[in-house]
Amino acid sequence: MANLNNGYEKRDVDYSIIHSESKEVFKRFIESMNLRNGMKLLDIGGGYGSVFVNISDLYSDLNLQYDLLDSSEKQLQKAKSALGDFMKNKKTYSTINYILSDAMHINQLEDTYDIVVSKMFIHEIPEMSQADVIKQIFSIIKPGGCVLFWTADLQDYNRDFYDKTIRKKDELAGFDSLVANRHFLLNSHLETLLKEAGFTDIEKLFDFNYDLHTSLRLESEFHGNHDSLKTWHNHILDESKQLNPDAKKQMLVEVSDSNIHIRFKRAIFKAIKV
Numbered sequence: 001m002a003n004l005n006n007g008y009e010k011r012d013v014d015y016s017i018i019h020s021e022s023k024e025v026f027k028r029f030i031e032s033m034n035l036r037n038g039m040k041l042l043d044i045g046g047g048y049g050s051v052f053v054n055i056s057d058l059y060s061d062l063n064l065q066y067d068l069l070d071s072s073e074k075q076l077q078k079a080k081s082a083l084g085d086f087m088k089n090k091k092t093y094s095t096i097n098y099i100l101s102d103a104m105h106i107n108q109l110e111d112t113y114d115i116v117v118s119k120m121f122i123h124e125i126p127e128m129s130q131a132d133v134i135k136q137i138f139s140i141i142k143p144g145g146c147v148l149f150w151t152a153d154l155q156d157y158n159r160d161f162y163d164k165t166i167r168k169k170d171e172l173a174g175f176d177s178l179v180a181n182r183h184f185l186l187n188s189h190l191e192t193l194l195k196e197a198g199f200t201d202i203e204k205l206f207d208f209n210y211d212l213h214t215s216l217r218l219e220s221e222f223h224g225n226h227d228s229l230k231t232w233h234n235h236i237l238d239e240s241k242q243l244n245p246d247a248k249k250q251m252l253v254e255v256s257d258s259n260i261h262i263r264f265k266r267a268i269f270k271a272i273k274v
């Protein structure tokens, strides 16, 4: 899986910082899982394991099987190190398994799950394979189980601007595989794919602000390259001219010399396998 072109073998960011992820949102997200002892949870594209850390902070006595699947060796190494450090200071009754695999083959996993989590992941899958991956997710969930998505909250007013903003950042940062693979899907399209896969009770549970600050990416993604940040700013300013006044108002787009602040949103979706 590891190759030079894979952006996730290079990308080393803390999402709690660049995405301003709050404990309050994690709490609501985790409460919606209705976790119980003995459950098996698969975190697809789990990165460095932030979901497990936040579950343990909230329910320290819980006994889960937590399987973290990721296609990047670097991200799995980060997860092993972060969760290893975390568990040195905290007793856990849960079992953690690390699975190096492409999500496009998850139907080959031996286990089935009570809960599958897709946190900021489904957009990593190319458009032509998203329906198939969601069908595969359905196939590995136990009857009565569920899938939870933490995703970019994309609607007609913000999808193109979000896509162009993030794609340009990935291009300037040299994340070739992210530029090639990522497809940011509309909420309505996600709901359609879930329905087509056989899920029921498809529900957007809540949404919350995601305040993008370009300056937070200067060190973490551009390695201090001010020219890249400037090129990104010029691109965002050009693209923002295409926005209609209402969309621009909703997304704020506040510009200063060293930062552009855009108010995007995130959403939590839940769907059940009967």
Ligand SMILES: C[S@@+](CC[C@H](N)C(=O)[O-])C[C@H]1O[C@@H](n2cnc3c(N)ncnc32)[C@H](O)[C@@H]1O
Pocket (backbone or CB within 6 Å): 008, 015, 044, 045, 046, 047, 048, 049, 050, 069, 070, 071, 072, 075, 101, 102, 103, 104, 118, 119, 120, 121, 124, 125
């Ligand atoms: C934006 S990160 C999100 C990480 C984590 N879920 C979080 O929110 O903290 C996306 C993750 O998906 C992984 N990924 C990308 N494509 C994948 C694929 N085809 N199969 C499995 N994992 C993949 C990346 O390596 C990365 O860790």
